[in-house]
Amino acid sequence: MSEASFELDPVDPIGAALGRRAVERELDEREQEWQAVARGELDVDEAAKQRRAAGDDDATIERAIAYFRPFDEGETESLVDSLLARVGEVAAEHKAETEVEPEGQAEVVPLRRPDPAPAPAPEQKHDPGSSGFWWIPAGLLLAAAAAIVMWWVWPPSAELSNGNGQQIARAELPAYVLETDGGLKQLRSDSESGSQEPGRHRYRRDTEFEWILRPKIDEPGEVAVRGFAFVDGSSAGLPLAALTKLAQIAPSGAVRIKGRIEQLDLEPGRYTIALAVGRPAELPSDAADVHEPAADAAWQVRRIDIDIEE
Amino acid sequence: MQALVSRLMPIIQTEVGFALLRGARIESRDPRQEVRDFVQEVFVSLLTKGGKTLRAWDPERGRSLDSYVRLIARRQVAAILRSGKKSPWADRPVAGDELERELPETHGDVSATKLESIEELDRVLEGLRARLDERGMLLFEMLYVEERSVEEVMAATEMTRDAVYAWRSRFRKLVAKLHDERKSA
Numbered sequence: 332m333s334e335a336s337f338e339l340d341p342v343d344p345i346g347a348a349l350g351r352r353a354v355e356r357e358l359d360e361r362e363q364e365w366q367a368v369a370r371g372e373l374d375v376d377e378a379a380k381q382r383r384a385a386g387d388d389d390a391t392i393e394r395a396i397a398y399f400r401p402f403d404e405g406e407t408e409s410l411v412d413s414l415l416a417r418v419g420e421v422a423a424e425h426k427a428e429t430e431v432e433p434e435g436q437a438e439v440v441p442l443r444r445p446d447p448a449p450a451p452a453p454e455q456k457h458d459p460g461s462s463g464f465w466w467i468p469a470g471l472l473l474a475a476a477a478a479i480v481m482w483w484v485w486p487p488s489a490e491l492s493n494g495n496g497q498q499i500a501r502a503e504l505p506a507y508v509l510e511t512d513g514g515l516k517q518l519r520s521d522s523e524s525g526s527q528e529p530g531r532h533r534y535r536r537d538t539e540f541e542w543i544l545r546p547k548i549d550e551p552g553e554v555a556v557r558g559f560a561f562v563d564g565s566s567a568g569l570p571l572a573a574l575t576k577l578a579q580i581a582p583s584g585a586v587r588i589k590g591r592i593e594q595l596d597l598e599p600g601r602y603t604i605a606l607a608v609g610r611p612a613e614l615p616s617d618a619a620d621v622h623e624p625a626a627d628a629a630w631q632v633r634r635i636d637i638d639i640e641e
Numbered sequence: 642m643q644a645l646v647s648r649l650m651p652i653i654q655t656e657v658g659f660a661l662l663r664g665a666r667i668e669s670r671d672p673r674q675e676v677r678d679f680v681q682e683v684f685v686s687l688l689t690k691g692g693k694t695l696r697a698w699d700p701e702r703g704r705s706l707d708s709y710v711r712l713i714a715r716r717q718v719a720a721i722l723r724s725g726k727k728s729p730w731a732d733r734p735v736a737g738d739e740l741e742r743e744l745p746e747t748h749g750d751v752s753a754t755k756l757e758s759i760e761e762l763d764r765v766l767e768g769l770r771a772r773l774d775e776r777g778m779l780l781f782e783m784l785y786v787e788e789r790s791v792e793e794v795m796a797a798t799e800m801t802r803d804a805v806y807a808w809r810s811r812f813r814k815l816v817a818k819l820h821d822e823r824k825s826a
Contacts, residue, residue, distance in 0.1 A: 343785075343809070345816055349769070350785030352762040361659055369655040391662070397672035398658035402650060406677065411642050413681055418688045565758045570703055616700045617708060 352567065362387075368399040375400050505550050505584075507608050509633035510543040531601075531636045536593040543587050544608050544633060550584025555611040558588075559618045563601035563636075568618025571595055571604070592639055599639045607632045646684070652707050653683045656714035660722065682721060683714045716787045723797060761820070768819035780808055 364381050367373035379392050514532030558571035577590040605621045609630025657679040687695040698709045783789045
């Protein structure tokens with residue numbers, strides 16, 4: 332597979348939205364039972380029973396069992412060994428490639444290099460064409476590879492250190508309340524005719540707005556906010572990248588979001604704005620996570636229904 | 642490595658499993674061996690070249706780790722399965738003539754926010770499935786579902802860069818047309 336770009340074409344948001352929806356529909360059509368089996372949450376036999384009751388034929392069920400039954404210990408070990416062998420060989424080639432590149436143009440190299448081994452025993456032989464890690468005892472190589480990979484995926488969080496290298500416990504986030512400006516004051520005629528729904532905030536594009544997420548007790552730790560806009564009645568959400576620039580964080584942990592409605596880059600319409608507040612590294616990235624947050628989510632979401640007029 | 646495999650295995654095995662279950666399998670192979678092989682290839686694609694692909698994940702770009710790995714798995718499985726098929730359009734003209742003839746001269750652009758309701762997106766998707774030919778659906782899949790680069794699409798479809806860009810432009814016009822048709826219905 333050639334080098335892939337993971338950046339969407341910045342001028343093609345429509346295609347991106349359609350692509351995302353196509354993926355969502357395909358995910359929705361998947362049999363939940365087999366997904367649960369792959370996650371280890373449902374027994375294979377129970378899944379087969381449920382799929383049989385749903386009308387699947389035996390041949391399909393048998394194939395699905397083969398595909399989704401979780402890897403056992405032996406299969407997992409075999410996979411890990413194969414990966415270490417293949418990744419180790421490729422890492423050696425990658426190391427050789429990066430060493431010949433001119434200074435300043437080298438690719439990022441592994442974050443830790445294995446410590447030099449003591450001089451090998453006289454009878455130890457090696458094949459120059461073999462892995463660059465041949466001189467490292469297998470156990471140390473496994474540990475080094477695991478440490479490097481773990482660092483890549485889960486870099487140490489700055490929140491856990493007080494700057495002196497000491498680990499500190501992360502306090503649970505206090506409850507946040509959302510205070511708003513109430514939107515444009517409704518006219519007497521609006522309230523009499525009932526045209527303004529209670530609980531909805533009315534704005535025009537040039538209206539100033541101010542929303543404050545305030546902790547019930549002061550929160551001195553690092554917090555951040557991320558916003559999503561859901562078109563009225565829809566579960567498809569838009570990330571509000573512009574909202575981050577409008578947010579200010581006070582030392583107490585209060586978050587003030589202030590600006591003009593047009594700075595949110597939303598067309599006139601009806602929206603539910605979901606504001607997720609939490610530790611920066613723990614904030615949700617997907618609108619779907621905010622639409623239906625998990626019970627144990629590390630962040631909190633507060634919502635406001637708004638109508639944006641021309 | 643064990644911890645990494647345990648963490649990512651359910652996502653990768655799920656993607657591989659459904660791709661194989663939807664009919665894309667080699668009849669002579671043991672299904673369990675098939676899923677083992679495909680899962681291994683996905684992990685290798687994540688970890689090769691110093692883990693470049695896995696390290697490219699950036700939550701600031703809007704994807705969770707699970708969503709990102711799911712995308713990589715989908716791409717890798719699709720690439721492997723495609724490599725086993727002969728391209729049905731290798732001998733056909735590169736330009737999407739049949740698509741171009743359908744479109745009138747002028748169509749306004751459609752902003753993403755106007756198409757964000759699920760209903761609208763679904764209607765346009767159904768319209769695309771009815772209007773796009775096999776190659777068109779492949780280009781849609783590669784560019785917008787798998788989020789491939791233009792270079793990858795060129796390599797897979799043997800199209801020139803200009804041809805891919807031209808198709809993309811016609812695709813946007815078709816989406817605008819489908820949206821307008823719905824509004825006037």
